[in-house]
Amino acid sequence: MTQRAGRQVVRKAVVPAAGFGTRFLPATKAMPKEMLPVVDKPAIQYVVEEAVVAGLDDVLFITGRNKRALEDHFDRNFELEEVLRIKGDDERLTMVTAASDLARIHYVRQGEPLGLGHAVLMAENHVGDEPFAVLLGDDLIDPRDPVLVRMLQVRAECGGSVICLMAVPRASISLYGCPAVVETGSGDVVIVTDLIEKPDVAEAPSSFAVIGRYVLDPAVFEVLRATKPGRGGEIQLTDALRVLAQMPEDAGGGVRGVVFGGRRYDTGDRVSYLQSVIQMACERPDLGPELRTWLKEFAAELP
Numbered sequence: 001m002t003q004r005a006g007r008q009v010v011r012k013a014v015v016p017a018a019g020f021g022t023r024f025l026p027a028t029k030a031m032p033k034e035m036l037p038v039v040d041k042p043a044i045q046y047v048v049e050e051a052v053v054a055g056l057d058d059v060l061f062i063t064g065r066n067k068r069a070l071e072d073h074f075d076r077n078f079e080l081e082e083v084l085r086i087k088g089d090d091e092r093l094t095m096v097t098a099a100s101d102l103a104r105i106h107y108v109r110q111g112e113p114l115g116l117g118h119a120v121l122m123a124e125n126h127v128g129d130e131p132f133a134v135l136l137g138d139d140l141i142d143p144r145d146p147v148l149v150r151m152l153q154v155r156a157e158c159g160g161s162v163i164c165l166m167a168v169p170r171a172s173i174s175l176y177g178c179p180a181v182v183e184t185g186s187g188d189v190v191i192v193t194d195l196i197e198k199p200d201v202a203e204a205p206s207s208f209a210v211i212g213r214y215v216l217d218p219a220v221f222e223v224l225r226a227t228k229p230g231r232g233g234e235i236q237l238t239d240a241l242r243v244l245a246q247m248p249e250d251a252g253g254g255v256r257g258v259v260f261g262g263r264r265y266d267t268g269d270r271v272s273y274l275q276s277v278i279q280m281a282c283e284r285p286d287l288g289p290e291l292r293t294w295l296k297e298f299a300a301e302l303p
């Protein structure tokens, strides 16, 4: 174990939510895409629930202009609560208060949308000199496969930073960050030696995609401050991780990957979003049976 490993418990989660959500316009004209419902909950609530289950009850949202809906969602709504209380609708009352009671939520604005790396840098003041997690709202992880918990274990054992990797068809690697890895011989953990943001298929160093869960050493902040705009003219978190992967461990460097084979739902574009909603609804005990029956009939009649 390195000196830095296990020294500090991870308590804080950072959730970037400042994107324009252009792929979902006009739905995202006046509200962040993170508020789009996945079945009957905003996508962002699943992400906050995942952080809380992993023991991170301090959540910082990096927001843009549309933060109002987020703030309202994670705040109390006394009028609505009163109406439900008078009606005796305890079930819905619990649902409504659940979001506001989840975690200590904080907000900081990104100002200019200069990329994911820049968004993470905005968290520096709040996070300070502690390791922290970053959760991206486009990736929803099934609560039955708690990969963040596993990543936190790896950070506690090894120090450095930990990223989440999934094997994907090679043809889709250019949608993701892609690492070069070395096996450690210990099951699901690999050592990351290099990373490229959204490489062409021919240049991809592996078939692993970086999924939107990160446990980062605070050394990332200094690296991000020096990171120049990369792919798409944006300051990329992947580029900072590349530097961390090559830095000595006693300076906060070292990047490991946890290879995740569980259930992940992608809400990042319209088709995968619709697929995720259908998949998740099919698994719900209250909606699944009716929906599955209908879906089979519907699918049988498709041209």
Ligand code: G1P
Binding pocket: 116, 136, 138, 139, 175, 176, 177, 178, 197, 198, 209, 210, 211, 212, 236, 237, 238, 268
């Ligand atoms: C971001 C990261 C990318 C990662 C992806 C995971 O890209 O830059 O490295 O693979 O999230 O969802 P985005 O999808 O925001 O363009």
